[in-house]
Amino acid sequence: MSSTGMKLMEGSEAMAEASIAAGCKFFAGYPMTPFTELLEHFAKRLPEEGGVCINAESELEAAGMVWGALSTGARAATGSTGQGLSLMQETFSEITLAELPLVIFNMARGQQDYYQSTRGGGHGDYRHIVLAPMDIGEAVQLTQLAFHLADKWRNPVLVYGDYLIAHIQEAVDIARVDFDEPLPAKDWAVDGSLGGSGRSRLVSSLGFAKAGQPSPGIERHLRAMAEKFAAIEASEIRVETGGLDDAETVIVAFGSPGKFVRYVVAQLRAEGEKIGYVRPITLWPFPYETIAAAAEGAERVGVFELCAGQMIDDVRLGVLGRAPVTGIGGISTDGSGFGVGPLLDAELIRERVLALHRGAPLPPLPDNERML
Amino acid sequence: MKLVGQQKPELLLTETHHMCPGCGEPLALRGYLEAIQELGLSQRAIAVAGIGCYTSFSMTTDVDLVQALHGRAPSVATGVKRMLPDSIVFTVQGDGDMVNEGLQEVLHTAARGEAVTCILLNNGVFGETGGHMTATSVIGQRTKNTLDGRDADYHGYPILIGDLLAQLQGAAYVARGSVHNAGAVARTKRMFKRAFQTQMDGGFSFVEVLTMCPTGWFIPTSEGPDYMSATLGEVHIMGELKVDGVVKSTDELHEENVRKAAEMEQALARGGIDT
Numbered sequence: 001m002s003s004t005g006m007k008l009m010e011g012s013e014a015m016a017e018a019s020i021a022a023g024c025k026f027f028a029g030y031p032m033t034p035f036t037e038l039l040e041h042f043a044k045r046l047p048e049e050g051g052v053c054i055n056a057e058s059e060l061e062a063a064g065m066v067w068g069a070l071s072t073g074a075r076a077a078t079g080s081t082g083q084g085l086s087l088m089q090e091t092f093s094e095i096t097l098a099e100l101p102l103v104i105f106n107m108a109r110g111q112q113d114y115y116q117s118t119r120g121g122g123h124g125d126y127r128h129i130v131l132a133p134m135d136i137g138e139a140v141q142l143t144q145l146a147f148h149l150a151d152k153w154r155n156p157v158l159v160y161g162d163y164l165i166a167h168i169q170e171a172v173d174i175a176r177v178d179f180d181e182p183l184p185a186k187d188w189a190v191d192g193s194l195g196g197s198g199r200s201r202l203v204s205s206l207g208f209a210k211a212g213q214p215s216p217g218i219e220r221h222l223r224a225m226a227e228k229f230a231a232i233e234a235s236e237i238r239v240e241t242g243g244l245d246d247a248e249t250v251i252v253a254f255g256s257p258g259k260f261v262r263y264v265v266a267q268l269r270a271e272g273e274k275i276g277y278v279r280p281i282t283l284w285p286f287p288y289e290t291i292a293a294a295a296e297g298a299e300r301v302g303v304f305e306l307c308a309g310q311m312i313d314d315v316r317l318g319v320l321g322r323a324p325v326t327g328i329g330g331i332s333t334d335g336s337g338f339g340v341g342p343l344l345d346a347e348l349i350r351e352r353v354l355a356l357h358r359g360a361p362l363p364p365l366p367d368n369e370r371m372l
Numbered sequence: 373m374k375l376v377g378q379q380k381p382e383l384l385l386t387e388t389h390h391m392c393p394g395c396g397e398p399l400a401l402r403g404y405l406e407a408i409q410e411l412g413l414s415q416r417a418i419a420v421a422g423i424g425c426y427t428s429f430s431m432t433t434d435v436d437l438v439q440a441l442h443g444r445a446p447s448v449a450t451g452v453k454r455m456l457p458d459s460i461v462f463t464v465q466g467d468g469d470m471v472n473e474g475l476q477e478v479l480h481t482a483a484r485g486e487a488v489t490c491i492l493l494n495n496g497v498f499g500e501t502g503g504h505m506t507a508t509s510v511i512g513q514r515t516k517n518t519l520d521g522r523d524a525d526y527h528g529y530p531i532l533i534g535d536l537l538a539q540l541q542g543a544a545y546v547a548r549g550s551v552h553n554a555g556a557v558a559r560t561k562r563m564f565k566r567a568f569q570t571q572m573d574g575g576f577s578f579v580e581v582l583t584m585c586p587t588g589w590f591i592p593t594s595e596g597p598d599y600m601s602a603t604l605g606e607v608h609i610m611g612e613l614k615v616d617g618v619v620k621s622t623d624e625l626h627e628e629n630v631r632k633a634a635e636m637e638q639a640l641a642r643g644g645i646d647t
Contacts, residue, residue, distance in 0.1 A: 025455065026451065026454065026455060028451070052454045052455070054450070054454065056447075057476065057480040058476065060444070060447070060476075060477070061444075061447040061450075061476070061477055061480060062447075063444075063447075064440065064441075064444040064445075064446075064447025064448045064450070064451070064477065065447045065448070065450050065451040065454075066451055067438070067440070067444070067447075067448045067451060068420065068438060068447065068448035068449060068450060068451025068452040068453075068454075068455070069451035069452070069454065069455045070451070071438045071448070071451070071452055072451075072452055072455040072456050074455045076451070076455075090441060091441060091444065094440075094441050098439070190418050190436035190437070190438060190452070191418075191436065191456060191459070192415065192416045192417055192418045192435070192436050192456065192459040192460070193415050193416075193436075194415075194436060195383060195408075195414040195415050195416070195417050195434060195435040195436060196382055196383055196409070196414040196415065196434055196435075197434070198385065198434060200433075200434045200435050200436050200437070201436045201437070202430060202431070202436075202437050202438075202439065203437070203438045203439065204430065204438075204439035205439065206439065208430065208431055208439070209431070210385060210431055210432075210434070211385040211386050211431050211432050212385055
């Protein structure tokens with residue numbers, strides 16, 4: 001197993017390096033804050049490793065290019081921030097329905113892309129596996145897992161990063177992770193060699209096959225995909241919990257805010273407060289059963305997310321009336337709208353968790369003082 | 373002796389197609405499949421198809437193929453080619469696909485000098501939706517959403533995509549063929565061969581083919597070829613617009629076409645056309 005040893009690295013660089021360690025050969029992207037540095041690292045590093053990084057002329061073209069690269073069987077990725085990913089949604093839908101193993105990075109401006117990531121803005125009956133790291137160390141692991149799961153399920157996997165993960169530095173070891181699980185052969189990939197043989201290949205989202213070859217047709221193709229999504233839901237849920245045994249209050253949070261909540265809950269636990277947390281690592285498939293079990297003996301559930309309230313819908317579906325569910329996060333951003341807002345602060349999160357725990361009114365959201 | 377119509381190209385899986393009577397697209401299909409085969413590229417070619425009537429060819433052509441979305445084929449082809457530089461990658465798109473929805477993609481792919489070949493089947497109409505105006509519909513052309521004919525003041529002007537691409541430094545070979553008569557079919561096939569050769573030499577190539585769509589033009593099937601040369605053919609001028617980096621003017625192409633028409637007359641008088 002190769003390893004770089006512990007090295008101080010920006011999150012964007014670490015995720016690019018983790019992708020290369022996972023065998024990523026192709027990346028295409030379009031600059032956008034806070035995704036830009038990920039593109040920069042791929043542009044510098046992939047050619048050095050015998051791969052290709054194209055500075056696409058638009059997000060649409062980046063998504064198209066990665067579609068082509070994936071069709072050849074190569075491990076390939078694209079990314080942006082939520083706004084740029086909005087432009088790519090049509091292609092993401094088709095890539096998913098064509099069962100191509102795409103990896104997508106969303107270096108998001110906060111957590112307002114939860115719906116986009118887990119529901120998608122595209123057309124059709126499709127799902128993306130969504131992995132949400134809480135810090136750079138976990139991002140290195142989940143980036144490699146993303147490439148593995150994409151190949152395993154022939155389905156796109158989205159890594160939900162953010163401004164904090166993209167821009168801060170941590171000491172990490174980029175060691176290639178060997179997943180102890182066989183992957184299906186890419187016997188669907190095109191290389192041109194079968195032309196004229198009657199066995200040439202067709203990569204299509206429509207369930208079509210070449211004349212003379214067995215074709216499922218669109219209806220059976222879509223039903224088979226629905227079965228695949230059910231199988232993913234049954235086997236790929238990843239979640240972290242803490243302090244749930246006798247918790248009166250359960251806090252649910254994901255990503256960087258999930259790490260803050262974990263810290264705050266550990267602190268309050270040490271002070272004797274009966275508070276626990278659930279941190280979904282896969283946003284889809286969502287850990288509904290973990291949430292249900294956590295809510296079973298609890299008196300209240302709080303959701304801390306940096307948006308007006310999106311994951312809270314899934315939490316409510318998990319809780320299913322067992323306890324009241326309250327959003328204790330909110331919209332918080334820096335003056336540019338791109339970065340980390342004042343609410344991502346352990347002291348402020350502690351105040352909000354305690355307010356919920358004691359049935360007191362939530363403190364007002366802190367205002368960003370800087371105006372552009 | 374077998375007649376042309378009885379000779380199925382080797383890279384075609386069926387002898388049937390689902391196009392309307394009088395459609396020009398199967399003629400273009402034959403042209404590029406034969407060109408690939410005759411150049412010995414059958415085991416290197418990878419197609420990327422757009423969305424239009426010609427999408428049904430995706431199932432019947434015996435080369436590896438990636439089915440792309442409307443407009444996106446040049447970008448998809450870019451990804452394929454960058455991963456498999458020794459393959460011969462070409463797109464097949466209609467005018468709605470390439471010039472409306474995906475104009476930016478073909479322009480950037482050409483400007484990048486991507487070593488792929490983009491093939492445009494240009495009939496000046498959205499055939500698959502039932503005959504609607506595209507960006508290449510000519511002034512005066514009647515479509516379902518220009519019932520009194522395309523009016524420049526109201527609908528704007530057509531884009532001459534071949535002429536536009538020829539101006540880009542990254543484009544090495546740009547040609548506009550047609551399939552409205554036997555001479556044009558033969559000439560277009562030669563354009564396909566030059567385009568694939570250009571790709572093998574590392575350059576971007578583009579072949580536009582004017583194709584008949586009597587259904588979408590709302591005219592009798594038999595009038596397709598004449599209507600085409602009198603309308604689309606008068607605006608989108610046939611010829612090699614750029615060879616070895618040298619761009620030809622519309623006047624030069626006109627002169628060339630007059631000369632070639634005369635040569636065809638002579639050839640027909642001799643009793644045949646050399647393909």
